[in-house]
Amino acid sequence: MTPDQLIFDYIYQISLNSGYTTYDHLPLENENAPYPFVLIGSVQTLPVVTKNAVQGQIVANVDVWGDGESxxxxxxxxxxxxxxxMQPVRLGDTFVRLRIDQYENQIIQDTSVPNTVLNHGMMTLVFNLS
Structure with missing residues (x-):
């Protein structure tokens, strides 16, 4: 399995194990997703090739959506x-560690749905591969 898929699955499992409703896509209207929920979004690989290995970073975007009260x-x-x-972990043959100094998050109020206020949390998690 590729490192980006390992990270995606790792975060997805953390969310599920925490008891959160978790999606790999923004839920469709007919899915009736309950708020709050977690969306594991895009995952980007930033490889660094060395003489003996491929190392680098994986950047994962995680969104948490809640209603106006949450x-x-x-x-x-x-x-x-x-x-x-934050816990270093071995995923397959790859050891990954979160770059705490590169963590970003924000929560905004989203009013893109008519007559609705949503709280939209956005996190960027950067993992080192070694």
Whole structure:
């Protein structure tokens, strides 16, 4: 399995194990997704090729969506996933470690759905591969 898929699956499993409703796509209207939920979004590989190995970084974007009443819960869910990702782990043949100094997060109010206010948490997690 590729390192980006290993990271995707790792974060997805962390979210599920935490009891969060988790998707690999933005839920469709007919899926009736309950708020709050986690979306494991894009994953980008930034390889660095050395003489003996391929190393580098994997950048994963994770979104937490909540209704207008759940800003605190969105924040807690984001923090929980971040804390769990801080643990260095071996995924397959790859050792990964979160770059805490490159962690970014923000929560915005989203009003793109008519007559609805949503809380949209966005995290960027950067992992070193070795």
């Amino acid at each position: 800003r605190f819960e969105v924040s807690q869910m984001m923090n929980d996933i971040f804390i769990q990702c």
